[in-house]
Amino acid sequence: MASFRELLKQTKSAIREVDTATAAELIEQPGTVVLDVREPDEYEQGAIPGAVHIARGNLESNIEARVPDHDARIVVHCAGGTRSAFAAKSLGELGYTDVVSMAGGFNKWKDEQRPWATPRTLSAEQRNRYHRHLLLPEVGEAGQQKLLDAKVLLLGAGGLGSPAALYLAAAGVGTLGIIDMDEVDASNLQRQILHNVDRVGERKVDSAKKTLTALNPDVNVVTYDVRLGADNILNIIDGYDVIVDGTDNFPTRYLVNDASLLKRIPVVHGSIFRFEGQATVFAPYEGPCYRCMIPEPPPAELAPSCAEAGVLGVLPGIIGSIQAMEAIKLVLGLGDPLIGRLLAYDAEEESFRSFKVNRDPECPACGPNAGEIVIAEYDELCMPHGAH
Numbered sequence: 122m123a124s125f126r127e128l129l130k131q132t133k134s135a136i137r138e139v140d141t142a143t144a145a146e147l148i149e150q151p152g153t154v155v156l157d158v159r160e161p162d163e164y165e166q167g168a169i170p171g172a173v174h175i176a177r178g179n180l181e182s183n184i185e186a187r188v189p190d191h192d193a194r195i196v197v198h199c200a201g202g203t204r205s206a207f208a209a210k211s212l213g214e215l216g217y218t219d220v221v222s223m224a225g226g227f228n229k230w231k232d233e234q235r236p237w238a239t240p241r242t243l244s245a246e247q248r249n250r251y252h253r254h255l256l257l258p259e260v261g262e263a264g265q266q267k268l269l270d271a272k273v274l275l276l277g278a279g280g281l282g283s284p285a286a287l288y289l290a291a292a293g294v295g296t297l298g299i300i301d302m303d304e305v306d307a308s309n310l311q312r313q314i315l316h317n318v319d320r321v322g323e324r325k326v327d328s329a330k331k332t333l334t335a336l337n338p339d340v341n342v343v344t345y346d347v348r349l350g351a352d353n354i355l356n357i358i359d360g361y362d363v364i365v366d367g368t369d370n371f372p373t374r375y376l377v378n379d380a381s382l383l384k385r386i387p388v389v390h391g392s393i394f395r396f397e398g399q400a401t402v403f404a405p406y407e408g409p410c411y412r413c414m415i416p417e418p419p420p421a422e423l424a425p426s427c428a429e430a431g432v433l434g435v436l437p438g439i440i441g442s443i444q445a446m447e448a449i450k451l452v453l454g455l456g457d458p459l460i461g462r463l464l465a466y467d468a469e470e471e472s473f474r475s476f477k478v479n480r481d482p483e484c485p486a487c488g489p490n491a492g493e494i495v496i497a498e499y500d501e502l503c504m505p506h507g508a509h
């Protein structure tokens with residue numbers, strides 16, 4: 122049986138080890154992954170900026186989610202160079218082809234006054250609150266920080282906006298903007314679960330803010346008690362990472378589409394009618410836009426607004442939750458978002474169907490020959506205004 126010394130010697134002979142100066146040169150090169158395998162309390166006191174942190178004990182189970190490219194150049198380090206030597210050997214066994222271990226580790230790096238910083242970490246309360254996210258290697262602490270840094274704008278605090286806002290707030294999306302110009306009516310409560318009987322007559326944005334802040338005080342709720350129009354939309358959406366569109370009328374959807382193309386902000390679209398709902402993601406110039414999918418609104422008599430049409434109250438709960446899921450995926454860069462796909466739900470059949478939606482090369486808003494987008498109020502045809 123090998124002693125620890127012998128095992129370490131064998132391990133070091135099986136891996137590539139570099140000194141801190143060589144490691145620093147490698148780290149300068151674009152694409153290099155710095156992998157810190159120390160324990161969380163060591164990492165929290167100081168780390169190489171941009172390092173991926175996976176404690177040695179979780180390395181094998183988490184590395185493929187955090188560093189999917191097996192040919193990525195990886196500089197692995199611990200505090201002194203021993204744990205990283207064993208980590209480098211494991212990475213080689215997992216098929217990682219370009220791994221070096223930094224001799225001397227972070228302690229030598231710091232002694233040589235190379236760059237390091239105290240990483241942003243979650244508080245103990247946040248670690249507890251988001252525990253089930255942290256257990257997912259695809260989210261983890263870095264993903265949770267992304268959510269806390271994210272800004273998502275909800276258009277409407279109604280049927281779709283309610284479940285979307287609740288789940289986004291619960292997930293720890295740090296800034297939630299909500300635009301709505303209505304007040305809470307008792308007839309909303311059948312589906313708009315942000316509100317309750319005590320809030321009837323209150324402004325919807327104020328009611329939403331109370332509910333969301335009570336659910337998660339980490340969330341900064343920014344309210345816009347205005348009508349979304351050509352005069353204010355660019356200012357309102359500016360700076361948001363994702364827009365969740367829960368509006369129920371064509372002129373607003375076209376307005377949102379054109380403004381989001383100009384600002385290059387993805388829109389998570391949702392709509393409901395009676396027992397059916399649909400959701401998709403419009404990623405500006407990457408996938409189709411709303412005008413690619415619906416070039417012209419249907420005649421008014423065929424497009425009743427939500428206020429006029431009946432809807433089963435659970436339905437917006439399902440579609441709004443899908444919108445929240447897609448918004449979170451966009452923030453985290455996770456999975457396959459509904460870009461170029463329309464997900465259609467039928468509550469009576471209890472079925473989901475997915476349809477491909479292509480970019481329209483003739484699209485007047487996002488096509489290659491589209492004119493300059495002018496943000497203006499829309500007439501009933503909702504056609505984009507050409508360049509003036």
Ligand SMILES: [Zn+2]
Pocket residue numbers: 409410411412413414481484485486487488
């Ligand atoms: Zn388009």
